[in-house]
Amino acid sequence: MSPWKQAALAAYYHGTRPYRVWWNYRAARARRAPVMILFYHRIADDRANAWTCPKNLFAEQMTWLRKHCDVVTLAEAQHRIRTGNPRPAAVVTFDDGYGENNEFALPHLVEHKMPATYFVTLHHVCNGVPFPHDMRAGNTFRPNTIADLRHWAATGLIEIGAHTRTHPDIGAVVDRRRLEDEVVTAGEELQQLLGRSVRYFAFPFGLPANMQPAAFELAYEAGYEGVCSAYGAYNFPGDDPFHLQRIHADDDLLRFRNWLSVDPRKLKIARYEYQSPPMPPKEAQVEGFRRVLGV
Ligand SMILES: [Zn+2]
Secondary structure (H helix, E strand, O other), X not given: OOHHHHHHHHHHHHHHHHHHHXXXXXXXXXXXXXXXXXXXXXXXXXXXXXXEEOHHHHHHHHHHHHHHOEEOOHHHHHHHHHHOEOOOEEEEEEOOOEHHXXXXXXXXXHHOOOOEEEEEOHHHHHHOOOOHHHHHOOOOOXXXXXXXXXXXXXXXXEEEEEOOOOOOOHHHOXXXXXXXXXXXXXXXXXXXXXXXXXXXXXXXXXXXXXXXXHHHHHHHHHOOOEEXXXXXXXXXXXXXXXXXXXXXXXXXXXXXXXXXXXXXHHHHOOOOOOOOXXXXXXXXXXXXXXXXXXX
16 A cells, blocks of 8 residues: 555544444444454465465454454354344455465464364365466465365364355356356365365355356355355344355555444445345236236
8 A cells, every 4th residue: 555545544544433433332232233254365475466465464463353353253243143243243264275374374363262264166275276367477376285174174263165166256157057066066075075064155256246146046055054255345233144245354454454443434335135036027926916816
């Protein structure tokens, strides 16, 4: 971030702080405190791409979370969304499955007894194949192995989740069998490889355009307990607990604090509403009503 932007954000953050403190106090009293689900990718000091966060910054962010939030599992997050939340809650998640996370991020979480959900892309963790977007940039980052995932899952703190087979843009998948394979079959295979249930699914890219209602329906029918998007919104009690909205954990501490203390601007982000199966066409409805009314 440029120094000018940093200064503008600092002014905004400190200027809106009294309002936020008041807003958070009222939300907590009404058991409507936010449930904030963060997503990370790769924790390493080389800053090789925009989704790499340095180790010391990750550690600072975890310290900040422990101090200001209840750090909970996705299941506890869903429980609070269903029943009320008296204190800001945060969930730590990761996407893709970068092998470097074995070195610092995952041991750090375990050392501090912080739960996290770790979403992996099956083809890459099974075959050790780096991601095409990294290869294009000349990076051959090693994915986690199934043995790594079993090891971390065995700590009881790191839950493994599904992140498709090949990391496609799910919003652009039109073939039904492909959709089923990416959303459901990849998760079932991951489950078998781990010998543990895979309860959550995260959409690659995670913006509204990268999702589709049919994928939500498949995930729901397949028995996933929740699915995660990634377009930067908070969750509140009363929201649909099946669809968990996530926030990118920015590698700038000020921006991170700004978002996690409830930035009023972020409250305006429209929720992607997963709609249950579409209503029959209008004509059919009218026909139906006529039959009922006998006209
Ligand atoms: Zn991803």
